[in-house]
Amino acid sequence: MTKEDLSHKGTISTDYRKKALLKTFIILGFIISSNLLWIILMLYGIDITDVNFSISVEIYIWIIIFGGIIPLGSLLVLSSAFYSAYVRKFSYNITGDKIIINHGVLTRTRATLPYSRIQNITIVNGIFDRMFKTFTVKIETAGSSGAAGGQGGKIRPEGYIPGLKDPYEIENKINEMLTKYSQIPSGLEDKIFKPEELAFDNFISYILSKMREGEKLKTSIKELMEKNGLSKAKLAEQVGVPIETINYLIEGRYNPSLSLAYKIAKVLNCKIEDLFKLA
Template sequence: MIKDDVLFKGEIHRDFKKKVLLKINLILALILVPPAIFSSLTALDIINTSSGKSFFENFVGPPGILLTLILSTLAIVWIIILIISSIGLSKFIKNFSYNVSEDHIVIQRGLFTTKKVTIPYIRIQNINVINGFFDKRYKLYTVKLETAGKSGTLFTSSGINFHSEGYIPGIKDPDIIEEKINELMKKHSQVQIPQILEEKLFKPEELAFDNFISYILSKLREGEKLKTRIKELRESKNLTLSKLAEMVGVPIQTIEYLEEGRYNPSLSLALKISKVLDCKIEELFQLT
């Protein structure tokens, strides 16, 4: 069951806007400055080679007017792009937030359409902290949470998203979120022992380890008596390993182990798999 208690909240630092605008200005300079220089040199060459008139008289003529028109157009385009970018960035920063809870992290983002993404810690495979060339200037960091089955460019109903669902940019102190998420990831990756097993197997304490190993080995041997049909049913539904793992909410390795018949799943996991594959639980396995 997912808990809603929020351990801490975060948002994008305002310096993120300055960083992106700096990058946009550099790109615009590379695109617009060369044609502006070329136009200026061409117009000046025409003015200097005109005979019978002074430089000023030639400049206020057609060549000068054309040069002024070109430079003015480029400047207007530059200003319009910066204004639109500034407004869009302000909106993006305002809509972006992330909440770290006990069981999951929620990332809310969007420009015109706000999207809320909930990522359980069991799906997070890796945490990358990036400090790029422009980030260093403003002491910013980008945190990327790599999740099972989703990364890179995503195609959504609202368009193309060039960042993963676990993309958190513009952070001043990434250590806090990195350490907390790592701590919660380790907590949720630990094997959860049912209370009834804990009472039966782990008492008395001196027999806990032996009883635990015996229980694990018995579960592994149970898999030898059954032949799995999960792979067959999955392929009939045109589902990949990663897609089935994502829909069920487990790591890819769990589905691989089940398809290889290394162990039997719990009843709750078998119910989830049968629901996704649209079949009965007994259809997932057959006795050998």
Template structure:
């Protein structure tokens, strides 16, 4: 009976893992609530502009009345026509162009990259490697709270897209995904793949530098360190070394070629580096590999 339950448990774990891997390699769109959010924004914008037109209309009416010109009964229909005409044009343009953005937007998560496709009349494709991801921020404005959606911002190191957008007056990260219903699931999926990517040895390095025996030795050292960590005998000194150097977590992550989340886990002792990563850390801080760890 116990053996049967164990077999079923393993089967369920494998099925869940296959579902997760399939999900991690799928293409996703954004929620239809994105279009609703943009329409709400345009509606309130038309109200504020309409109030401005109304105020200017009152001023024009009083000036004309003082001059004894065209009676107000002729001017007010023109003013109200301008107000409703502007609102109609703004809402129509928002529906057309933001509808195009909604239909064209998609994002895909693979083993090494996040690919985002977006655009209205012009289509843009952005590919973000996991090695450049520094932080994942979740944002929700007032309209998003009404509609229960979120915006996920993926901050990267050396983002040319972010620099170009800031030059245009719009500060937007390279990875910008609006109208997400469950941002925690997306954040967790990205973090899992980022850690999986940073733990793997690149094939180019493995082929050119490491022999099979060295790779096996690397895995053995990582296993040995993990076993020591299970008994709380081993801590990393990455945080101390980083602070002594005066670097931020983002700067260290960029130098190591990993994400900022990986650096956080390294400093907290929740992630055991492979020998490859440990050697890279020792080289950057110019210390021996033994100086990275401390035994309690």
């Protein structure tokens, strides 16, 4: 990636580690305290309503130290090291045609989100976020139901950026790039329907009808690729989307944006009506 291609690069705040540690402390503290109480009651056979305890103070102290303080302290130290590494290794790049997010400690993950797949941007500011003045940006994409997060097994969108101090900066930058990306490419006037041929109306009505009916789109992309001598990988590269998107389009499992359809038509040297078998 060249410097010219790089529009915006950022990392997350170290306050994310503090927020995550506080949540971990509360959860672990509750679990360990509950287990300590259960162990004491089971070990000595004391009913919870019985106030005639015959256990010495020293035994209580040792149980609390070895059953509570030491395990809790050890887990917090490990958690602190983990979250510090998570913050240090988390980065995101907003380029001219996609967003790249790198994260992970034990397993390194690189998520690439083309603008053609972005559907929604959500800014979250929960209770713990407000305590440390941080925000979380969630970028929802088409054709994805989310991926399991590294903490608590939560379902997260592909575009997940926590611990931001100024989320609106990245939101504005993404919206700026989306606006540029969604503009109709120049030089396509002779490759698409003329106004009197109702290109836009035909395209939209066909896509919406298939979405409503739950049917797969019928496309001629595979035939047009063969005609132009293009492979799936080459088409994906020239259009600027992952090869999975091309596979979904060929199989009729993905509803493309109008901008993406324009780009594919340009690469395949055809009109939009040639991409889809309109009913």
